[in-house]
Amino acid sequence: MTIRRALVVLGALLAVVLGAAAPASAHAALVNTNPGEDSVVKTAPQQVLLTFSEGVLLSADSLRVLDPAGGRVDSGTPQHADGKSSTAVVALRAGLGDGTYTVAWKAVSEDSHPVAGAFTFSVGAPSKTSVVLADQEQAVGGGAAGVLYGIGRYVAYAGYAMLVGASVFLAVCWPRGALLRPMQRIAVGGWVALVASTIALLMLRGPYVNGNGLGDAFDLGVMREVLNTRPGAALLSRLLLLAAAAVFLAVLFGSYAKRGTPANESERAERADLAWGLGIGGGVIATGIAATWAMAEHASVGIQSALAMPVDVVHLLSMAVWLGGLTALLTALVAGLGIEREAVQRFSRIGFAAVTTLVATGIYQSWRQLGSWDAFVSTSYGQLLLVKIGLVVLLVELAWLSRRWTARLGAPAVSVTAAAAVKRPERVVAGSSTDPARQAQLRLQRTARDKTQAKRTREADLERSGLRKSVLAEVAVAVVVLAVTTLLTGTQPGRAAQEKTGSAPAPATSSSSSGLPLSVRIPYDTGGPKGKGQALITIDPGRVGQNEVHVLISGADPVPVDVPEVKLEFTLKAKNIGPLPVPLQHLDVGHWTAASVQLPIAGTWEVSVTVRTSEIDQVTETKNVEITS
Template identity: 30%
Template sequence: MFKRNMKPLWVWMLVIFIGVLIHPAASSAHAYLTKSSPSDNEVMTQAPAKVTLQFNEALQPAFHSIIVMDSSGAEVNQGNSKIPAGQPAVLEVDLKAGLPDGIYTVQWKAVSGDGHPVNGTFPFQIGTSSQGTAGHIVYAGYTPGADLILIRWLFYVSLAFLLGILCFYLYLLPAGGGSRLPVLSPRSRKLLGISYAALVIGVLLSLPMQTAIEAGVGWSEVWNAELLGKMLRITSFGHIWLVQVILVLFLGALLYAATQSTEHKGLRALYAGTLLTGVGLLLSKAFIGHAASAESIWMPVFMDFLHLVSVSIWLGCLLALGLILPREASLPEESELRKQSYFAVIERFSLWGTTLVAAVLISGVYASLTYVPTWYSLLHTAYGRILLLKCVLLLVMLGFAAVHLIRGQRRSKPLGAGVWIEFAAGIAALVLAAALSNLPPASSNPGPVNVHQTLDNRTVVTLQISPNIAGENTFEVSVKDASAKPVQGIQQIKLTLTSLDMDMGKYEIEIPGADKTYKARDLISMAGRWNVHVHILTESLDAWDTDFQITVGSS
């Protein structure tokens, strides 16, 4: 029966997997500055009336600021920053009238649509006679602390235990001839009670935690009615948190009614309702993570939810198999019959586990394609390295799951210590998942550019840009003939940069040649997708042109 069911399952999983590969949704997951007026290091002949910042995505309407200071450190902005009506991706602040010539520094802070704070600094200059040196754009994102990781992990683990135990009694235990009604053992009731208490703590603490992150204050300062009220009223996290509180209360009521009920009628429906409410909580979490900042959120949110619910049920069922199944009173008492029932439950879980593993792999591949654009970003960013470690833990879980599948089919040995190793790997993976949820994704640092194009005349043009982030970069172009020798007689090389994300005009960089090395240092004004047009003019007035499309990181 198991093998017959597997064929259509894997056919559908293969179709979904191909669909994911064909339609990955690129996402930055954190807001970054795409345009500013004044722009960084702009020299202006007249004082501007205001500073306007344009971001790549809508901002949270709270906890933002723009401070403009002169060279002495005095503030010259007038009033607080604001988001203009109908322009959720724009932040602006008015300036005092009649600012004198000089160098000014803009310090800004904003919160991404997914609740992650970002900040940056850039200078501009009024007049050409100012003394001093202007700097360059500086960008910084948020790095999660131990408090955030612990609270998110508590949320994930408590829900995993709740969902796993409920799934065990509703769908796994009946395969072994146990009670078809979810009649819980005392141990199961205790585990559900502890899990629910941990869930309540995790949800309640998440509000002050996120408020502290977005407002930029510590735990001692966050217990402020104005801050918490602002968070609840006008941020997406606050709105989702209220939904989560309602779901937690509803889940608690259902759980209490089901565990205290003495009537068998309707008991299964009560537990199914509790299970669906827990799944709803995981769905709500997907709306306040990286996925929520995508241009089209539905596919990313669905994949994030699929990943969370699959890992949670997988992990929770492992707990039930290790702690509850060996002592389950509803299984037959006779030794041989009990053994058969035990392995019937394991075999049922093997089918479940295969489905859950496939869902984890599909959603994991999707997330990797979305948030990790290059091998460099996988190996050289905190997000990429933690993701690699999480993949190792999932592989450990997969290995033990395969062993359990074989044992279930052969009905040879009980699961033993292997189930606890698999369970421990899952718990550790949830810790890493909690960290990943607030780390800047690897797409913020795709790494240096090193690309080449072969022209119709077989000339090879290579473009290198390092470090390939918003701000100052080194641009280097090499031109070689078909035999890989440097082309002689090049008079001029000019790069023209055009943003593919928004209309910003064109920015030209002329690269002088010295000893046949065509290198220059210049600015890329913002992160995102760019087209780099390379124009090469030879001494014989031949013109060669080619284009490269690159993705520039924010940090």
């Protein structure tokens, strides 16, 4: 298998891996709800309020509240409460009856990733509900749209690296190479890939965020909504910058490359002016394109965002210069284009600077996104980052090997392939046959001879052969690094994941501070058939004195189930009080209640629930709740 085919197969496999990856984890974490999740309130609330760990973008259907039969009971359009972007509130219709209500929500994090979820609360007492949300609310960021969106993001990163890296390589390291078709194809191919992926991301943005199917990709109304968001504006800006990049490539491969070596002082000055113009213009375009990622993803939210965004831009530029330049160098070496030793050494110095910058900015990004050493192993982001760090260490080792081969390079042995890289007219040999079939046969023979001669020339140059192999290994590892980087950008940062855990509402909420009953959910597993489930215990009002207690037992799915026996006890270990048994009465399917439970002292009480699912399968689970005075 040829090197080109191997790289194509590797890229295809990585695209499949990216497409098969799980949808991005929630980046904006839901930290509080009112009414509380799984709570039981005496009277129907007037609104539902959600609070997130960071700002979110809302749409007309970001909050839906459904009654036990699945009917809509929300009224109006979801809004931010008190102008805070980290909140979402929607009004409820008047006169809601008793029963369990389902809140389905979806939004877009400030870092452009969609989030969604659902929870329930009950008015009066819990009841059965027929609401099914699996297909409606959980598809955001996933499904076919999520797969295609992930592939598009990977192609965009790869295209950017090819465009910027090859342009820098040809403009700074090897200007003569800008005349060669194989080298031009790298930069132009990167430009085409970035344009195509950006258009695809714009079209897929709506289905990716809303989870309504790929049909939304062709809905002009959805497209208008996308363009009014920050991610949509970033993608549109990228397209405009790519139009300017097309002009840059036309000048680079046109007037600049064809000027050749200046013959006099005037031509040198003119070429220098053109080089400065290309450098400044290309730098502005490359920086602007990198900023379209920084302004809409992880760098734009969280701590030190004002510093993180320019650091992210520098990180992307360094990545592109190194990885795209490696691809250009590998192409020159594999095709036997006779690249000069000085050009390779020049790129070696630029690549070293790019790698140094890449590592420095990567360390800062890792600290900012992780927040603690524990996040390396306790979060998906940290685990992926460990993989990336290992791959980057391997890349640096391979780069060091390539620098050693570079130092040993001699003068290039220009092959027939290199000479044929620039289009030249066909020579007509006197006396040769004019039969078209014969002419075609002769051309095939010449091509085969040229390839054989090129291969012999490459194999005879040991230094270039060694450099070619080490650069090939660098490019292969770099392709994997790019895939892991793409996955990282779609994974919840470790710091955010830990903040989500730390800021998540406690399983029990005291009515003294929230005005709602205290609620606690306790999972159980008796070990027998259908022995897994959970017990939802509500204590109203959750204060010292008389309380009303409800116990709702559900199976592995959130559907109430009856079990042969349920026991409940309270113990205040700090005061050696209890255990106090609670006389439960069976009220409905999976629902037990006690009208008068006396809790005499404030403090941390241990709630002990015993569930028996058969004659021999029984388990007792405990959890603490805070009873206030």
